[in-house]
Amino acid sequence: MLGSTRESIASAHSIVVKIGSSALTSLVAGLDTHRLDLLADAIETRMRAGSDVVVVSSGAVGAGLAPLGLTKRPRDLATKQAAASVGQLALAHAWGTSFARYGRTVGQVLLTADDIARRTQHRNAQRTLDRLRALHAVAIVNENDTVATTELRFGDNDRLAALVAHLVGADALILLSDVDGLYDGDPRKGDATLIPEVNSPEDLDGVVAGSGGALGTGGMASKLSAARLAADSGVPVLLAAASDAAQALSGADVGTAFAPRPTRLSARRFWVRHAADTSGDLHLDEGAVRAVVSKRRSLLSAGIVGVSGDFHAGDVVSLMGPGEKPVARGVVAFDATEIEEILGRSTADLPADMQRPVVHADDLVAL
Incomplete structure (x- = not known):
């Protein structure tokens, strides 16, 4: 039997789905359109069931590496921005092609931290996303890495997803990556235990969260931080593997569920606390x-x-x-x-x- 948090996610009308770089790209082959198609299938199924879905998609830098002949994620800002400029085009085209199989239109929304921090841009981004949803299009959101003056000014796309979830008034946030949930240690070492539910900060006592891998920038630490940010604003969160996207987007019976705070912060108070400089x-x-x-x-x-x-x-x-x-x-x-x-x-x-x-x-x- 599902707990109340998972039931809320499974029945949510408005959802933000964040997809990590590792779920879409590889260092050798670049963008994996087959995996992207499977994710689009799961999202389309949820939309046909009556939910609005906004996608926060990482992968622009990763998608640009192979076309540029790069074999590892660059460290200098100029090369990252060059890879993002190539990869963002490929990523948007791939999402558009995949959803076109269902006659679904996609819209690309590139944001910088300044767009969230400044109240006017904040409202403009909100109106754009709301209008795309009203027109039954899929908004594909990403950080505008090609013009960021410091690396990933949001910190990572996990944080961006949490901010977008509140921006659009989402009923749930689903974080999909290469990990199948939150563990109390490093699952690669074989002695970690999955934490299925996080209902309070005390449930995180003793949890050790690591940084990102070769393609991503966040890792479990950023996912945990984003989940807590969204939950603190009143949005329930599910952290699951991208390979379990169909289950995550239907029954929400996989991964780790984060319970939201009882009362939701108003848009203005959330902006003051989390978004504004x-x-x-x-x-x-x-x-x-x-x-x-x-x-x-x-x-x-x-x-x-x-x-x-x-x-x-x-x-x-x-x-x-x-x-x-x-x-x-x-x-x-x-x-x-x-x-x-x-x-x-x-x-x-x-x-x-x-x-x-x-x-x-x-x-x-x-x-």
Whole structure:
């Protein structure tokens, strides 16, 4: 009998499916269209059963290696971007060709971290993905590696998938790769045990997660981090092998299931906590830390003891407690220069046009 988390995934109307590089490419042969077809078959079956599916597909760099005569994943940024530019074209064409067997149209959506961090681009990406789903097309999402200024600015496509899952309001996130679930150690060493359910952080005590392989950049550590990020936002997660895609997308009776938090973060609060870049810091006294963290109250000027960074009203800032420990993030209502003039002062003593919270509780998320 399926648990409630797996039942939620099996019955989810809106799903994000992330597919790792190792499931689609190899160092020798490049893009494996046969494996891609099998994944498209499983996704199409789920869509015909009534679900909307957004695909986050890795593999652009891996797909570009063989055509360029490269035998290993490059380390320098320029060669990675060159491989991505070749591979992204091949990857999009392969997905389009595969879904064309079913008369299904695909749309390519390339994102950078900046598209998620900035609120305007964030909303634009959301509208594009929503419209593709409304038109019954399959959105194939990937990081825009060809223009990224630092390597994989999302960190990896696992994190991108978790952010996209919240961006589109998905009911479930399925992470497919070359591993069949979360283990309490390295399964390649033969002494690790599969963890079928993660219902709380305590279930992860003693778990050792490794880094990525020859083609990927994430590994189990990034998958675990992405699963926890999505679950924290209220999205149930299934981590499974790409070879088990049909089961994962139908009965969700394979791999490891991550239970979501009981209440889902609003889109704005999720953006503040996980997606937005911070532009500066506000340093708080102990009383202010208790107010914003324990009591979930707005941050007032009286509790601020210092300001760092050059930010403006509407930017996201970090709230730092004693000892320079980040305790929360929030959307600030004043410019940095304005806060420097009012820090430590009671709200009642401020000019009438400044008698408001520095960070309102609705725009504040404790870490």
